[in-house]
Amino acid sequence: MQRLSIPFFTLMLVCHAAAAELPDGYWPAERSQPILDSRLKVTLDPDLGHLSPAELRAVDELLAAGRIMHALYEQQLHEEAAAAKQRLDNFHETAAAPDATRNLLDLYYLFKGPVATTLENERLPFLPVGAPNPGKNVYASGLARREIDAYLEANPAARKSILAERTVVRRASAESIAGDLSRLDEFAAVEAMHHGLRERLEALDADPATLYAVPYALAYAPQLAEARQHLERAAGAIEDESPDFAAYLRNRGRDLLTGDYESGDAAWVTGRFGNLNLQFGSYESYDDSLLGIKAFYSASVLARDEAKSRALAAAMTELQSIEDALPYEQQKRVRSHIPVGVYNVVADFGQARGANTATILPNDADHARKYGRIVLIRNNILANPAIFENSKQRFDAAVAPAFRGHLTIDGSFNRTLWHEIGHYLGASVTADGRSLGEALAEYADLVEEMKSDLVSLHAAPTLLEIGYYDAAGLRAHYADGIRRTLQVVRPRPEQPYQNMQLMQFNFFMEHGLIELHGDAALLAIDYARYHEVVSELLGEVLNLQYAGDYEMAKAFVERWNYWDDRVHGRLAALMREQARYRGTMVRYAILEN
Numbered sequence: 001m002q003r004l005s006i007p008f009f010t011l012m013l014v015c016h017a018a019a020a021e022l023p024d025g026y027w028p029a030e031r032s033q034p035i036l037d038s039r040l041k042v043t044l045d046p047d048l049g050h051l052s053p054a055e056l057r058a059v060d061e062l063l064a065a066g067r068i069m070h071a072l073y074e075q076q077l078h079e080e081a082a083a084a085k086q087r088l089d090n091f092h093e094t095a096a097a098p099d100a101t102r103n104l105l106d107l108y109y110l111f112k113g114p115v116a117t118t119l120e121n122e123r124l125p126f127l128p129v130g131a132p133n134p135g136k137n138v139y140a141s142g143l144a145r146r147e148i149d150a151y152l153e154a155n156p157a158a159r160k161s162i163l164a165e166r167t168v169v170r171r172a173s174a175e176s177i178a179g180d181l182s183r184l185d186e187f188a189a190v191e192a193m194h195h196g197l198r199e200r201l202e203a204l205d206a207d208p209a210t211l212y213a214v215p216y217a218l219a220y221a222p223q224l225a226e227a228r229q230h231l232e233r234a235a236g237a238i239e240d241e242s243p244d245f246a247a248y249l250r251n252r253g254r255d256l257l258t259g260d261y262e263s264g265d266a267a268w269v270t271g272r273f274g275n276l277n278l279q280f281g282s283y284e285s286y287d288d289s290l291l292g293i294k295a296f297y298s299a300s301v302l303a304r305d306e307a308k309s310r311a312l313a314a315a316m317t318e319l320q321s322i323e324d325a326l327p328y329e330q331q332k333r334v335r336s337h338i339p340v341g342v343y344n345v346v347a348d349f350g351q352a353r354g355a356n357t358a359t360i361l362p363n364d365a366d367h368a369r370k371y372g373r374i375v376l377i378r379n380n381i382l383a384n385p386a387i388f389e390n391s392k393q394r395f396d397a398a399v400a401p402a403f404r405g406h407l408t409i410d411g412s413f414n415r416t417l418w419h420e421i422g423h424y425l426g427a428s429v430t431a432d433g434r435s436l437g438e439a440l441a442e443y444a445d446l447v448e449e450m451k452s453d454l455v456s457l458h459a460a461p462t463l464l465e466i467g468y469y470d471a472a473g474l475r476a477h478y479a480d481g482i483r484r485t486l487q488v489v490r491p492r493p494e495q496p497y498q499n500m501q502l503m504q505f506n507f508f509m510e511h512g513l514i515e516l517h518g519d520a521a522l523l524a525i526d527y528a529r530y531h532e533v534v535s536e537l538l539g540e541v542l543n544l545q546y547a548g549d550y551e552m553a554k555a556f557v558e559r560w561n562y563w564d565d566r567v568h569g570r571l572a573a574l575m576r577e578q579a580r581y582r583g584t585m586v587r588y589a590i591l592e593n
């Protein structure tokens with residue numbers, strides 16, 4: 001009997017194994033593992049010992065509000081995100097194919113939804129969901145740019161709402177109109193803040209050719225109401241100790257109802273806070289590959305590093321002379337007080353989650369003009385030894401032996417810091433008073449980021465003159481400027497940062513700041529030519545922004561954005577071989593405990 005039972009038992013195992021396989025559309029471990037292996041795993045766990053009991057209570061509420069922002073962000077990215085995640089969680093709980101499902105959960109965490117970026121820099125779903133829309137889930141599914149353009153041409157009155165930063169664009173189906181109206185019934189506060197919205201919705205006829213926009217405040221009303229309560233509670237915890245921070249939290253909570261962030265932005269940029277700071281709401285439009293205008297939700301809970309923030313404030317006193325030295329004619333008075341601080345990231349949510357090294361907000365040109373912009377340097381990313389080591393390996397793989405070791409943590413810290421301050425310098429509007437976004441459209445972000453990179457490099461010699469740097473400090477800043485331009489894969493057209501870095505690389509090559517050196521054809525840096533070449537490119541960029549000439553920007557990008565497999569491709573392959581990681585996967589100890 002025993003002999004008979006063995007094959008039977010084996011058969012059971014086989015059946016069980018077959019049932020345990022994931023259905024079609026779920027990536028097997030062979031596909032997920034290489035992507036996960038390519039990521040450096042970092043868990044941020046900053047010391048919060050200097051926070052007061054009230055601040056710690058506020059942190060709990062801010063984290064709760066952040067989790068809501070994260071879920072909203074995933075919903076904004078892909079309409080099937082929540083359902084796909086639920087199915088995946090169910091598979092994981094049944095313990096079917098545990099390794100494969102564990103990997104898919106990690107991919108979902110890493111990419112904030114069911115679409116991965118592959119090692120070939122392609123965007124592909126790893127769960128059985130529809131292909132991602134370029135406009136993600138803040139436009140009606142499948143909506144193309146030419147249909148929007150044609151619709152706006154025929155219906156100019158809809159332009160303002162459809163092109164607004166914080167609206168969802170829908171097709172007018174009976175179901176969508178009814179859904180919006182019933183949500184408006186449910187959230188009286190939203191209706192009170194959006195004059196004429198009900199009339200506009202009620203006037204719509206159900207016709208799929210009709211496009212209309214609803215404010216995020218209405219589209220996401222239930223989640224935003226919940227987030228606002230957490231902000232209120234955090235404000236209550238902190239109001240005696242840090243009234244400016246409490247006021248900011250309350251203003252930002254109201255901003256979620258209105259969709260107009262002016263009051264929160266003003267309170268954020270000009271207030272004096274204690275040990276905490278918070279980025280909260282929808283700001284960045286990088287995820288909108290359709291029109292590049294819709295803002296996506298994010299939150300960052302930050303704890304101030306007082307010593308580093310003070311050291312920084314001292315270096316900022318020379319700002320006007322750095323502006324005056326810029327290679328263009330229209331110098332401006334720089335604000336004497338720029339709210340810049342050094343923080344450790346406690347946790348990030350939504351669009352802000354990841355290894356970005358600094359934040360400068362708001363983007364809104366009018367708010368920036370009236371109140372300035374806040375600069376948040378993210379110290380525990382920027383000065384993270386493991387992240388630095390990986391970028392050093394990449395740099396060392398691409399440069400000739402004589403240049404290895406020129407990169408330092410401080411150099412990278414300072415280059416990034418002055419990049420952020422660079423956003424404060426140069427032209428903030430065009431000669432005829434238009435905003436840069438309006439004038440340069442889809443090139444605006446790319447050009448603005450390039451300007452800030454170049455302002456940082458241009459400021460470096462001044463920092464040496466005023467004693468902020470010694471010679472090694474200057475060299476490290478410069479080396480990081482080259483490191484910044486190196487690409488491990490060819491950028492996709494919709495990646496403004498990577499493309500503007502590639503353009504700098506090409507300009508630097510053609511102007512002899514960098515060249516391929518020796519038999520190994522590795523990069524050599526001519527530090528003596530550095531300032532001259534940077535000044536030339538910066539001069540071009542500043543004048544382009546000031547002129548606000550779209551065609552000029554287009555020609556500039558077309559001139560410098562190119563990729564040659566024999567040069568860029570070969571260096572990229574070297575860096576991929578010698579640096580262990582292609583990117584970083586950041587987790588937060590405080591969310592895992």
Ligand SMILES: [Zn+2]
Nearest residue numbers: 419420449452
């Ligand atoms: Zn920037």
